[in-house]
Structure formats: C-alpha cells, structure tokens
Amino acid sequence: MTYWKGEVIVNILGYAQKIGRALMVPVAVLPAAAVLMGIGYWIDPTGWGGNSALAAFLIKSGAAIIDNMSVLFAIGVAYGMSKDKDGAAALAGFVTFMVITTLLSPGSVEAIGLVAVADEATKLAFAKINNQFVGILSGIIAAEIYNRFYQVELHKALSFFSGKRLVPILCSWAAIVASFVLMYTWPIIFGALISFGEFITGLGDVGAGLYGFFNRLLIPVGLHHALNTVFWFDFAGINDLGRFWMAQQGLDSGEAVKGVTGMYMAGFFPVMMFGLPGAALAIYQTAKPENKERVASIMLAAGFASFFTGVTEPLEFSFMFVAPVLYVLHAVLTGISLFIAASMQWTAGFGFSAGLVDMILSAKNPVANQWYMLIAQGLVFFAIYYFVFRLVIVKFNLATPGREEAEANSGAASASGSESKRELAEKYLAALGGADNLTVIDACITRLRLTLKDRSVIDEATLKGLGAMGVVKLGDNNLQVILGPQAEIVAGEMKAIAGK
Template identity: 55%
Template structure:
C-alpha cells in the first residue's frame, strides 16, 4: 500500500505542475478587479486561469491514469478521460432527475451539484482507468471481436467500471452528503470550537470533494449562516443586521494564516528535508506552489504534492488548520474572501467594514509559520515521510518484469537479455513479423541464445542493426521489450537460469481436401525462395509464394477473417475458418514508408471473401522510394500444412488459382 500511495503521489505531479501558473493568472485578475479596473484584459486572465482550475478533476483523472499505468502509455490517459466523463454525465443533476423519475430539477438532492469538477471522482476515474489498462491492455479477444483487443479494450472496460461505480454513488452519495450537512449544522452551534472542527474537516475532506457539503453550511445559506455572502455585502449587511462585526467571517479568517504563512513555511520544511540530489527539483515545485498559496490562496499544488505520499502530514495540516480557525474565531479576528484566503483577498478585506482586527491575522500567520515549519520538519524526519524529494530511488518507476505466465513477456525478456540489455540496445522497433533493432554493437549479441528461444531466425544487417524474426505477434514482444528498456534492466547476467518459452504443439488442423490459393494481384508468379529478403526466402516465417505486380489492386488470396492490420498498412494477416494463418506482405522493407503508398479497404475483425479487393498500392511511389513491390503470401502456421503445391514461374491474373494447400 505504501508503494502504491507513493506512485499515486508521483503521478499527481504531472497535473499539479500546471496549477501554480493558473492560480497566478486568477490572482492577478482578482487583484486588478479589486482596484476597480475590470476590462477585457482581466476577463482574459481570469478565464485563462479558470480553464485549468475549473477542470482540476479532469486533469487528475488523466494524470493518474497515465502515471499509474504500467508503461505510461497514452491510451491509459484516454481511458482516464473516458472514465471521468461517465460519472460526470450519469450523475449530473439533469441526468439524476430522469434516473430517479423526479418531476422538477429542484427536487434533485444538492449532493449531485458537487459532482462537477469533483476531485474525488477524478481520482477514482484515474485509478480505475489505470487498473483497467494494467489488466486488459494485452488481452486478446476471440477472432470475431479481435478489433477490440488490447489497448482498444481499455477505454471500454474503464467506462463499464465507472458505470458500476456511478450506480453505487447514485444511492450512496446523497446520504453521505446529507450526513455531513447535518454534522455541519450541529457544530455551527459550538462557537469557536465549531469553527475549529469545520477547519479540520474542511481540509480532511478535500480529497473526496465532500468538503463542499460543509462549505454549504458555513459559507452559504444552507443553515442561514452565509458567512461569505454577508461578509462581502459589507456595510449593507451591517445595516440590515445580517452581518455582525467580529462574528461574520469567523469561518474564513483562520484560513489566511494557513494559506499565506503556514503552508509556505511547510513547503520550506519539505524542501529542506529533501535529498541533496533532489533539492533543485523540489525547490522549483515548492517555490511555485508556496507562492500560489500565499498570493492567491490556491493550495492544491502544495497539498496534493504530499497528500498521498505522506498522508500523516496532511492530517497534521488539517489539525493545524482547525486550530487556526478556532484561534481567530476565539479572538474575533475576522476577514473574508471572494476567491480564496490569499494575499489578494486579504488586501481587499482591509477595506471591508465587516472585518475586525484583520492585521492580527498577520501576527497569527507568523506564529503559524513557525508551527508549520517545525511541525512538518519534525514529522517528516521522525516518521521518514516520503514527501517530494525524499522518494525511494531504488527500483523507482520500474515496471513489473515478465512473469512465466505471459509467453510474450518471457520471450521478450530472453531476447532482450541476449541482445545485451540496456547497455547495448538503442532502438526497439518492429514491422509485421520481425523486431528491427539498433544496438551499440552486434558483436555483443548472443545470436545462439536468441535462436534457442525458438524464434524463426536472426538476421544481422550491419555493425549496429539486427533483426529478429518473431512472427505476426511481434507487436506484443516489441511492447514487452520497450517496457524492459524503460525499466532499466541491464544484461542477462543477472538472471540465474534461462527462461524457456514453452513450445506448444500446433493444434491447428485443416481438412483433408485441398484448398485453392489465389493470386493477390496480376503479375509474375515466383516461388518464395526468389524473394529478395532472406526472412521470406529462407522460409523463416513459413512457406508461400509471391507475385511481382503489374497493377495497383491487391485482392484477398483466400477467404477468412482479417486477423490484424499493421499500423503502417503494408501487411495484413488473415485467418481462415479452418485456422490457417496467412500473411500478405506488400513490398519489401515498405514499413519505412509509414503507410503512404497503401490504401486499405479492410479492418481487423472483418470477414472477407477470396478475390475481394483489400488494398490499392501505389507502385510508382514504391519504385521512387527504391522499394521492391513483391506481393508476398506466407502461411505462417505451416506446421499444420501437410502439403503446399504452387505453380512454377508464370504470368498470372489477379484471383487466378496459383496452387493448392492440403492439411
């Protein structure tokens, strides 16, 4: 759990990093408006800052989904966005009205109004999306649903999971909210003690978003207190008897010493407790967050930096906040805010007739700066709290190494180690069937060890480039190798015993009768041994044939289902109803062209018939790029094929029978 919370805290640093700048924009706009100037410039600054602050929950959902995913893939971030949008829509007041069959929108429990930009929902959505990514990003669905396999499945599962969570919250959230409102009304009768309890729970509930329930009691009109409204009304509220000097503002004043002095002092303590090698990085974060807290009263950048990685420190912060509100309420020192308890609103409060001895809040702030500094410093050092800059570095951010249950992860680990690990591997890429690798020195590669894994072949290109033939599932192996590369695994010397990928007996069987195979295009039919690529000519991928095309159209050589379409469009995998796997590879080394010469008319999971147009290839573009245009057909699970008979070299028409295959 400790490691999980630390990862969560680190993941929040990505969205938190943008908050100080947004806070400053809002603070500057409020400052200018407070001086009586309101124009397009102030509106622009205000909206620019609020564009970030009003979508804090969304930023948390995306940031957590990305940071908590096992390989920091962008599809996890997309899943976080999807996961967040589900409860935002399902639990919106208008939606709840329809779901519960209420006649009027006003009948909807006010609890659901807190769902908008709710940080708790953002956190739950982000963690859910990350969990779905880690669980389903490599799941392979049955053939009919294969289009939705892997990373495409993650947003779907995230949406379903959040739909279930939304259904639960639909009934639980109002009850929790109502309990907190009732609790707030109860403690509002306790004077300065009630103010202290409010301050404590206000901070403590921020991670859940339920602090709004208490705010509605003390700051607004739910219980008739309306502390913010009556304070801002100034002399008018005094004349009407709605405001009382020394009392109105008691639920706001205590936040000024905390946000202007206490938290910045706590940030200094966090910086000084950071490791020497991380102090520079910690200083930049703490300085920006502390200034945002002091100047604008926006504390999220600072609070969320330690809220999860050092939650006992956050509880201590909540205690200090409660004490601050109790002290200011006890002495009847009051001030108020329209935005938050930063310097801008404090300065504006000085002119408000409802404020009472507001300068004493500066004295209180100086005292609380000392309390926060020494309190934070003691807690961090005494309990070894992992505040920013103190995170454990050993194995940090290292993804889980492959387990024996995942054959692709095991195979990737073996190949990666044989290549020389991080010390030798430079670039990991792949085409349809092979890993295309750049290494520091191919002489350091243990080719025999790679061949022992059972891969079809290894091809050294030059001193720094090598290719490993894996097969049509090469993408999964490449993904695992990329994870190893990011994790910093060195060489295979650290592995005590080699991991062997279990070679299961090929169970694919074909009917005894012969199946006809058709030419994918018009041109010269040649045996696969004449293809100018040893991976194919040496039958590393299996037996087959090729056509040197004279026309741009490419047709299906056999009926079946599209198994996969490579992102660069140069290769298509087909599986027949009987389990025969066929790879149609258009051109040689055409993966380098990034799909430009190819127009495809099929997609993964689609049923196709023999002779159906599946692609158009710009042969002229291939020629200009110096690429051979061979249309190569390979039967990749050839162990299940008893006999393959292909005609001798001849000119053929598209969709003409060129051979027979027998199981």
Template identity: 60%
Template sequence: MVMKYLQRLGKSLMLPVAVLPAAAILMGIGYWIDPVGWGAESPVAAFLIKAGGSIIDNIPILFAVGVALGMSKERDGSAALSGLVAFLVTTTLLSTATVAMFLGIKVDAVDPAFGKIGNAFVGILSGIIASLCYNRFHNVKLPDALAFFSGKRLVPIMTAVSMILISVILFFVWPPVYGALVAFGEAIAKLGAVGAGLYGLFNRLLIPTGLHHALNSVFWFDVAGINDIGNFWSGKGVKGITGMYQAGFFPVMMFGLPAAALAMYHTAKTEKKKQAASLLLAAAFAAFFTGVTEPIEFAFMFLAPALYVVHALLTGVSLFIAATFHWTAGFGFSAGFVDFFLSSRLPLANQPYMLLLQGLVFAVIYYFLFRYLIVKFNLKTPGREDDDEVGEIVNAPGKDRFATMAKIIYEGLGGDANVVAIDNCVTRLRVEVKDMRKVDQQKIKSTGISGIKEVGPTSIQVIVGTNVQFVADEITKLRK
C-alpha cells in the same frame, strides 16, 4: 495494503493539484487589476479571471484525469483518456436533467444531490475506476475480427461500461452519501473557528499517511458544499468567512516552520551545523515562498514525532485564531508568499496583512518552543543525530550533484537486483523493493536527504526535497 493504496492515491492527486497555481496566478492578477468590478471594468482583468476560472471550475475533471494517470501501472495516455470518459459517463447519466427523465418527474423535484454529481469525489472515483480498467485490460488481445479494439484501445470502452454500472449504484448510494458529507461539513462549519482549528490539527496529523488529501477535499473543494478554495477565488462567499480553512496556514508555512528550521539549526551540533544548514535553509525558503512544507516536516517528523504533534497543535491554533478574527487569504497551491501576494487583493480577502502579523508572532512561538523542547528532551532533529546515524554528506559540484546523489541512493536501495519499482511525488522517492534487509539506509542518508520512511514490508520512501524530480530522472537513467 489499504494504506499503501491510499498513499498512491494521495500522490496521484498531486499532479492535478499542481495545476492550481496557474489558476491562482491568472485570477490573482485579474483581481489585482480590477478588485472591485471583478473584471466588469477591465477586459484584461475579465480575460485573466475567466482563464483562471476555467481551471478552478474544472477541478473534478483534473482529478479524474490525474488519478487515472497516476494510479495506472505505466502512466499511459489511454489511462488519462479513460479517466475523462469515466467522468463524462457518470456526470451525464446522473445529471439533474437525465435523472428527471429517468424518473419521469420535473427537474425541480430531483434530489439536490444530483446537482452536485460533478464533484471532486466523483472525479477521484472516475480516475480510480479508469486506472483499474487500464491495469486489467491494456494487454488483452481480442479475436482477429475485433483486433482493432485490443489492448489500450479496449481500456476506454471497458471504462465506459464499468462506469455505467457504477452510475447505477451511485443512483441509489450517492444521495445518502452526499447527505452524510454535507452533514459532516455543516457540523464542522457550525463550530466556526473551533471547526477550522480542528481541521488544521487533523490536516497536519494526517500528512505522514497521505490521507490529508481526503480531508482537504471536504473543505477545499465542492464535495460537501464548502468549496473554500473555489468560492474564495471566484468571489462567491461571505467576506471574512470564506477562506477560513486556508488563511491560518499562512502564518505557519511562511513564518512558523522557517522559524522552527532556524531553531533546529541553532540546536544542531557544532560539527554538523553546516550539514544541517544546507538542508534547513532550502527547506525554509520553500516553505516561505511556495508553501511546500514537506522538506521541513519530514526532516523532524520521524526523528522527533512529539515535536511534530506540537506543530500540528500549533497549526490548529493558527487556523482558530485567523478564523476567530475573520482574517482571510487564499491559495491555489499552498500557503506560501506567492499565493499570499496574489490573493491579498481578491474581493473576499479580509485584512490579509494581519496574517503577516500573526505569522511574526508564530515565528517567535515556533522558534523558542522548538528550541526549548529540542534541548530539554534531547530530541534528534537534523544535526543532532548520534554520530553513527548519519555518515559524511556526499557533495558534488553543479548539475553532477543530482547524478551523484542518484547513484548512491540507488546503490543503497540495492540497485537493479532489489528495486522493483520507483516513482516520485513532490518531495519523495517512492520505492518498491524485493528485500528491505538489502537496503542500506546509512548509505542513502549520506547523500544529505531529509529522511527515510518504511511504509510497508517492501515499500520505502526517501524524502529528498523539492529537487526530487532531478534525482528521480537520474535514477531512471541508471535502471537497466
């Protein structure tokens, strides 16, 4: 149950994280126009940089709203509003000035932890509390005299009350927690390039569980004082150092994984090469251009887990190398070509084009290592499955393709009689079923999806790829 809840949390975080490309585009163009003055020498650049900063600087608020919306049962607007209310209550009550007033001391004497209360952790916590309040109170009916505050109107009120109590707890708990987070971040930071490499390794190893979001928040956002993404894009940091927890992903996502996809295609069975190519080509392009790697990773993650461990190790090595030579670039969404292009002219970008050279080397390593391991150990990567594992791929022309896929997938899940709830993240359908035995995985696989993962006795994920939203929309139409 805990793992399932954390996976839902990770999925909910994808909504606010998806907003970051807007900030990346705005700030990237602004810095491209004025890479030296950071907007001081160009009104247009200043406008774009400040517009992008309005998103980057408010990531905790986006998390509060996004998590509240994503974790609530009906994804209702009152849940999102409650997430904002929760965050405002906590950050106001525990602000440095307010704490100083409570304690009757000077602002300078307040624990520095309270100066960082408006962080991603508190944003996520606010969203969780708001979603719990929504799920508990959105159907509550009060006496007639208070009927106006019944139902969804009651949710923000109860959220505010709940966060007052949470704030009292945080008043005592947050300083030591913050201290521990800072100590952890500083311990990794002191390891320099080795720390960056370890982070890259565990980032990939945690992808199957969805817990990588928690790890990312420590290094990418201002939870433990590192704030690698925010500082890199705002120009607040040390050139060649800030961005070290981002740069090493570019060689892997833009070059390594597409090369791995090529190796998987070349080692596919002759009669299944066309089928494998349709999956791997689109996945490779998504990884290179946008940095979205789940379509490739889930294509072999469960078919050949040992190969995925090799991929995680190579990711760690990539971050280690980039950090060792102080090659830095950053991303607002993921380490694809778009973010590389936009970040390469940022003030803190340091020899970013060396990452492309590193990427070419990693492409060679990924291709030949993956090809060798696949053939040597007969790993069941896409196109190498046993003949009875995957049926004939179902295709349909044009826009009817997603409707056809949706119909077959939904039937394979057991239809209305078996499907309890269905949702989607960036690449996966997340489904709750009554009876896993009624799920026909072979039928679902016949649509050409990347893979299937059972995450619990009644929970299953169907890895569709970046077109998952269109399939999910079609399934919604089918549900009664």
C-alpha cells in the same frame, strides 16, 4: 487474526496513499489558476474584471480551471494511478466521468425511472453529480481497468481494439454499472458528505482549527491530500479554495463571504511562512558546534522553501521521526493558527500552498480580509515556534539534525553540489539495493514513492547523506524517501537508469 487485520490495514493505507499521490496531478494545475486570477484581481481589485478587459481575460481563464476541477480530478487521478502514466488512462478517466455524470443527471435519472426524484434532497443530490468525489471515483475506476487490461490482446478480427484502445470501451461499460449503483446510493452518500460539511462548518473557528491539526498529523502517511479535498473543493459542500478564487461575493448564500471564505487556508500562512522557519532556526542553534555548518545548509534551504513557496515537507521530515513530540506540537500549533485566523476573520487563499508567492497573489482578491494581519500573526508564531522548539529540544535532549550521535552518520555518502541529477540518481539506486531491487519507482512533489523486493538491504545512512530529509516505511515493501522539490526529477532519472 491480528496479523491478518494488520495486513489489511496496511494495504488500505497503501492504496489510500496511492490515491493521495494521484490527487497531486490535478491539484498541480491550481497554481496556474491562482496566478491568472491573482494577477487579474491585482489589475482590477474592485470590478473583478468589470473595469478591465485584460483582468476579465485573466480571471475568466483561471475560473475555467476552478470550474472544471471535477473532470480534472477524473483525468488526473486516472493518469496518476496508471502503471505507465499513459494518456490513454487519462482518456479513460474522462470517458468514465462523462458517462456517469450524464446518466446521473436529474433529467436522465427521471427519464430512466428506476429511482423516484420526488423530494428536494434527492433532486439536489443528482443536480450536484458533477463534483470532485465523482471525479475521483471515475479516475480510480478507469485506472484500475487500465492497469488490468492495457496489454490484453484480442482475436485478430478485433485486434484494432486490443490493448489501450480497449480500455475506454471497458470503462464505458464499467461506468454504466457504477451509475446503476450510484443511482441508489449517491443520494445517501451526498447526504452524508453534506452532513459532514455542515458539522465542520457548524463548529466554525474550532472546525478550522481541528482541520489544521489533522492536516499536519496526516502528513507522515501522505493522506493529507485526501483530507484537503474535503475542505478545499466542492466535496462536502465547503469548497473553500474554489469559492475564494471565484470570489462571487453576494451572488447567493452558497458563494464566497468576505472574512469567512478562506478560513481553511489562511491560518497556514503564519505557520509555513514564519513558524516553521522559526523551528529551523531553533534546530540550527541547538545543533552540535561541529555539525552546525551542515545543519545550516539543510535548514536554510528547507526554511526558505517553506517561506517562499509553502513546501514544508523537507523541513517537517527533518524532525518528524527523530523527535515526534516536536511534530505533535507543530500539529497543535497549526490548529491554533487556523483557529486564530478564522476567529479574527483574517483571510487569504492559495492555489498551491501558503507561501509568500500565494499571499501576494491573493492580496487583492475581493474576499481576502485583512490578509496583512496574517503577517503580524506569523511574526508571533515565529517567536513561539523558535522558543518552544528550542526549549523542548534542550529540555528532553532530542536528537534533531546535528544532535545525533556521531556514529549515526558513519558510512553515509554525501551529495556534492556539482554532480548531475543522473549521478545522484545512481547513488540513490545503489543505496536502495540496486535497480533490480525496485519494482515501482514513482514520486509526488517532494517524495520518492517506491516498492522494493527486499527493503532490508537499503542503506538509510547513505540516503540521508545524499540529502534525504527522511525515510518512511509502509507495510513490508513500500518506502518513501523525502527529497524535496527535486524528487520528481530524481525519480525520472532513476526510471531511465532502471529501465522502468
């Protein structure tokens, strides 16, 4: 019984990770909105487009992305979860979303007459049906139908509708069924989401700190993306990221508030721009003398990526599993950082992550508040991370990069800077047991996400020697290899070589 329960939990986590990976497809368009709106706010920081036609063009262009995140989630999740990443799956996601949101609009629900729309809570629930939750649900439904039916062959008389053309048709019927169910359950789900949002926002600064803590704790299993959607988008009534970039301060009580909006983003800047580079310096300085040159190249690249772009996983995975106590400390410090920034009302926002680029772009946003104090906080966090990490590493003799036993790296291959991505992909395939051992090859921003026939044959030492920051094992056959920003390129080359 215990084994069965364990398998169920693993399968649920695996599926949740699949959704989390797919969420990165629509989220990846947010930097475009941040760049457009950020430049617009720099051009016209007081009028928000009212004093400059160019600023208005840019701000409204970025707002077009933010305003339509719901349908982008439907399209992106359907595409990201489809087996072959085909546009037909994205179209099916769009069809599913449109049918559900049309049938569950207040006018449609009232006209159908199955559910009484009498009280204000029910009216509000159906008025807010165009949201990211329904977008994600639509994408999941479409992806599952696509993966099941995209190769189905119908009778010759109906052959035109075979395969991928069949999927949107089936999705429209599935959307009708889903709409019928949601007609009764959506008000309950919506009420629960709103209650959760009100609970977290009711905790104020402490709620921001708790979010930051759990955000980092979920990184190892890749479920932080799902948590982020609750706080950053209009998922539970919080919509921190959406409100920050829309910046419609004072239009109504549900819109942006200077010094408050951005509280679930601002505290990440001191950690990603300063704290983690401080940790990287501590890891370098505590490495064995003979390993310092190797560790320096890893820490310098990972630290710069964290500071400049906010991509932290290459650095975090370098100590996450070899020294888990450090990672727990990192999660605690992240929570403290978000608490401090929220309590002091120092706010800034991002479209991708809390790096230098996004800080500059958000500086002129009308609801950014004393954003420069996040730099001062960051300098303090640099010192805290450096001294805490150095003290703990030395005190407990932790096996951080460069301090491992010599034999740990024996037999590991090394990746030369001159080799092509294809050559690197071939080496990764070899370390993973060959192309025939892989049934699924995928990637998100920083990770290879793989399903293997036999995971016991992988060579972890070689993977790390090739540049992998970490290896995460999930269930019996799933594997994640942390590579950094080049993960998607390497995955593409591996697919081409393996013919998958």
